[in-house]
Amino acid sequence: MIRTGTTVEQMVRSIADMIVTGELLPGAKLDEVSLAARFDVSRTPVREALRELGAMGLIAREPNRSAVVTNVTEAYLHSMFEAMAELEAICARLSAERMTVDERRALELEHRGSVRLVHAGAEEEYSAHNTEFHTRLYRGAHNDHVFEMVTQTRARLAPFRRAQFRLPGRLAKSYEEHGRIVTAIMRADATAAGQAAYSHVEIVSDASAVFATPGE
Amino acid sequence: MIRTGTTVEQMVRSIADMIVTGELLPGAKLDEVSLAARFDVSRTPVREALRELGAMGLIAREPNRSAVVTNVTEAYLHSMFEAMAELEAICARLSAERMTVDERRALELEHRGSVRLVHAGAEEEYSAHNTEFHTRLYRGAHNDHVFEMVTQTRARLAPFRRAQFRLPGRLAKSYEEHGRIVTAIMRADATAAGQAAYSHVEIVSDASAVFATPGE
C-alpha cells in the first residue's frame, strides 16, 4: 500500500471518513486485526490510528476492549449541539467583523447558488453546499483555533445529523436561515449574525435529536 | 504517579504535565528512545503516547522527525487566547444561568478565600487558586463538550501563561476581575458575567503575549 510515513494519517482520515459518512455506525466495533487486514498493514499503525481517532473523540477505547464508534448519550449530544451553536455564533460574529470583501462576496454567491438545489429538492447536493457554506463561515472568522474546534465538533456531530435534510421542508428552512446569516454578515452586523447562526444550529439540533441513542 | 489507567495513559498524563508545568519548554525535542528509557518501557507505548499528545496539540510531529513540544506562532497564540476568551465567556454566561446554589456558594467562597493570598503576594498559591476558580466556572456551565474544549485549550495555553502572576500588580487585578465575574454570577446576570470573563482573559492574554515565539 502506502510505503511513506503517511500510512497512519491516511488510515485516520479513511476511518474518520467512514464514521462521518455513516459507513460505520455509532456502536460499531473496530477490531485491530480486521482493520490491519483491511488496510494491509500490521497492527502497530492500526493502533496508532485508533489512538488518534480516540483523541479526536470519534471512537471510544477501553483497556483490553475493542474500540467502538462513539455512541454518545443524549445528554452529551445535547452539550455538543449547544457548543456547536455557540461556536457557530462566534464564527458568524467574527466573520461579520473580519471577512474580506472577497470572502463576503463568495459567501453570498455560494448561498444564492443553492436556491436551485432547494427548488429541485436535491438533498445530497444541498448537503454538500451546506458543508461548504459553513466552512466559509468558519474560515471567515480568521481564528485558527476556533476553526479547529468547530471543525472537530462538526465531525463528531456528523453521524447524528446525517438525515436532517430528509425532514420535510428542511431544505427551504435551512436556505432561509442561511439567508439571515448572510444578510447580517454583509451588513457587518456581528450581533445579528451571531444570533442567526445560533438559532440555525438550534433548529438543526432539534431536527437531529431523534437520532441519538437513548441515554445509558 | 496515578494508579489508574494503562501505561500509555500514565505516560500521556506525565508528559502533558511536564509540558504544562514548563519542565519541557516549547521547542524541546522528545525522542522515542530516551522517553522509552526514562519510563522503562519499549518504544511502542511511547509512540502511542506521542500520537495522543500530538492529537491534543501539545506536541508537533512530522514524519521521520522527533516530536517537539508545540511552539506556536504569535498569530496562532493570539487565536488561542481569543478562543479562550470566548470559551470563558460562554462558561460564565452559562454558569450565571445554571449553577446550583451550592456551586454558586462554593465559587464565592473560593474567591473570597483568595484575598489573603493576594495580600501575602503568594504567587504560587494564588496560581493554584486561580486554576480552581476557573475550573469551577467551566463545570458550572453544565456542558460537557464545552468543558472539554476549554480544558484542552487551557492546557495548550499553559506554557505561555506561566509567568503571568509575576507581573507587578497582576494578583490584585486578577482578584478584582474574578470579583466582577462572581458578582455577576451571583446575580444570575449572564451578560455581565460573560463580558467580565471575556475581558479577564483579554488582560491575561496581553500579560502573556510577551512569551510567544516570534512568528515563523
Add this chain to the structure above:
DNA sequence: ACGTTGCAAAGTGCATACAGATTGATCGAA
C-alpha cells in the same frame, strides 16, 4: 577556503512475536 559527496550514527516507521485479558462455548453438577 568553500562547497560537495559519501558514509556512519542515530532515530523513526512498521512488522512480527509473545504475554496477558476477555469472551464464548461446552461440559458437568445441582
Add this chain to the structure above:
DNA sequence: TTCGATCAATCTGTATGCACTTTGCAACGT
C-alpha cells in the same frame, strides 16, 4: 433445565527486530 466452572479461541498490550530516513561529519575536489 439451569447455573457455574473451565478451557479454547480471540483480541489487546507490549517488546523486539529490521528497514528506511535523516543528519552530522569528514574527506575530497574545485
